[in-house]
Amino acid sequence: MDATIKNSWDLKEEIIRLRELEKVQGAAIKQHFNSPAAVFTTVYSLFPKGNHSGENKSNIFNQDFVSIISRFLIPLTLNKTLFKNSGFLVKALVGLVSQKASGYVNEEAVGTVWDKAKTLFSHFTKKGPVEKRYPYSM
Template sequence: MTDQPIYSHTDLKNEIYRLQGLEREKGLELKQRFSSPGAIFSSIFSLFSGNDHADAKDGGIFKQDFLGVLSRFALPFTLNRTLFKNSNFIVKALVGLVSQKASHFISEDSVEGVWDKAKGLFGKVTHLFDKSDKKTKPEVTSFRKIKKD
């Protein structure tokens, strides 16, 4: 690319020819890039993938586990349909951006950890209110009849 000033009619024509040639080159590159279904999918994957040296939380959506990918789409959709239902476009866009960033922290391991903590807390609460823990009479399992001789 040159930033030469255009002083005459011939300079303008030369610049037009240069730009038309550049347009043809870029058109051929695009045609090659989208020539087959495999090429289309690799182009789409390259849009979403991050650096090859990045961690899974810093990479694209295809470097996350199933729950991470699901949360990238489900979290903004759910928030915009429930909490921010009557909000304007800007608020919904901001919610989408923030929830996209937050979805990097949602993984199968983190959900499993939260689930285990919730089960433990629920177990403690039900243990406190369980009626069988109160003092009860011991059950008699068998009676022996004593014979008198």
């Protein structure tokens, strides 16, 4: 509320009102942080609430295990290998880009890649019947 201040009495009244408002808001903040459960509830309320059907992946609590691990593993791996001797800004940009890219990594995508790799390797390791491999065996 913006009060119009016309004289010194109005200014003093506004200062008193603001100090009382500060006390009330300070008590409310202390109430939010007076126990570990209250701290957890306050921090959890900062995250956006979405449907938990699996379609909304913007919230970290809605992601699967592979997505959460990839959010930390991809930037760490890139900064320790490819961008090892890079400066702070390059590493920060790599971190930001890889955080966005890790949103596409989930259990389904990893499972699909794993199945394709298994199929590819099974073609190389597939062996025929024993008679074809050892035609002169006893």
